[in-house]
Amino acid sequence: MTSTLVRGRVLVLQVKELNTFYGESHILHDVSLTVKKGRVTVLLGRNGMGKTTTIHSIMGMVPPKKGEILLQNKEVQMKPSFQVSKSGVALVPQGRRIFSNLTVKENLLTTHRQKKGGWTLEKIYDMFPRLKERETSMGGNLSGGEQQMLSIGRALLTNPSVLLLDEPSEGLSPLMVNEVIAIIKRLKEEGLTMLLVEQNLSMALELADHIYILNKGTVVFTGSKEEMTNEIKNKYLALST
């Protein structure tokens, strides 16, 4: 498989000049970003700035009108979601979207795609012992934190090349947010490549290798957390404008 190298790192995902519309509303304006292998890339921005639309464009759920999406140098932008997923992109969606009337085990097995040396049900249970304990419970009876683990476990079982996480901290207690941070760190240690959408700045700063900020559908900052000045934070991430 051909790969693009930037400063010695393979680019797993390249998004180039995406323009996405909902009907007549032009939401994403030439959004470009790259996700490097083994790194946590974070997409930040206030409510309604286009973060979820970017994720949904990558997944083929809202096809962009213009732009390119390359997964390990192969174009995926005109593919339907199931093919994007098959190509190696997995999504932990906002709101978790687990099946409430299936058991934990059934939820996990809906997506399992085997890969040599990859994620298995046993490996998921090793990482999330709580899911093993609740294996036969209905998804709808789990706590918010357990549902988040289930949503992450289900995405991992597709054995993706890149994992997209859309606001995994949303609606969780501070204790559970710390748990999710610890999970993401462990996944990084396992070598997983991730694109994390967040509004929780402290979580983003703890995890990010590289940051993009979206404002009104446009990338207004790209750089390391050290390069993100207070001025930039106040301008683009403060809760009120």
Ligand SMILES: Nc1ncnc2c1ncn2[C@@H]1O[C@H](COP(=O)(O)OP(=O)(O)OP(=O)(O)O)[C@@H](O)[C@H]1O
């Ligand atoms: N299905 C839709 N139809 C029409 N407009 C939409 C739709 N979904 C989102 N939008 C609009 O697109 C813009 C970007 O929304 P998006 O959900 O991508 O933002 P976001 O940065 O992820 O914010 P949030 O954290 O609130 O989800 C907003 O103005 C929103 O109202």
